Ligand code: MD3
């Protein structure tokens with residue numbers, strides 16, 4: 001059974017909120033920094049354009065994706081995996097410096113991430129409940145940044161089918177997945193399209209910094 005969603009911002013900027021071991025930092029990134037991140041991502045997408053992944057069975061996903069770093073996440077008929085190249089054959093561009101700075105600030109004990117996965121949600125896009133387990137070392141943390149429209153984020157425990165909690169992620173929120181939260185089931189139920197003016201055509205971008213190799 002799911003509880004009623006709360007606004008992540010309701011607890012006040014800066015105070016982390018704990019959802020089944022998943023740490024949400026509401027309003028961690030100031031509006032000018034959010035705009036600078038969007039500019040960084042335009043450069044990433046110019047080098048490595050967003051593409052529509054398909055499930056191993058060939059069904060297109062509703063979220064479009066690209067990556068930066070030494071490897072990126074791809075999915076096609078050959079399966080889900082991290083790959084050293086974009087589907088076009090080009091290398092992934094480097095992870096933007098301001099994202100590395102954010103990682104080092106929040107996770108000072110960790111080594112640098114080698115992948116930044118970029119998810120783009122337009123109206124109607126969603127991501128079903130899943131665990132992230134394609135990385136070689138599942139004890140390494142993941143850091144997520146939300147930009148643009150509000151998203152209803154759902155988090156459960158480490159087994160499928162248990163209770164879940166939901167929270168609205170807003171532009172500038174950061175989620176840290178370290179410790180018990182790292183293997184939590186999670187997903188995005190829906191986007192509230194047009195709730196943010198950060199992206200000129202609306203929609204939502206989620207960045208996840210990861211240690212993959
Ligand atoms: C909990 N992305 O890319 S971000 C994904 O908003 C993914 O695009 C969602 O799930 C999005 O895999 C959710 C928050 C998040 C990211 C990674 C996690 C939560 C996580 C990894 C482990 C546990």
Ligand code: FE
Pocket residue numbers: 130131132186
């Ligand atoms: Fe995930």
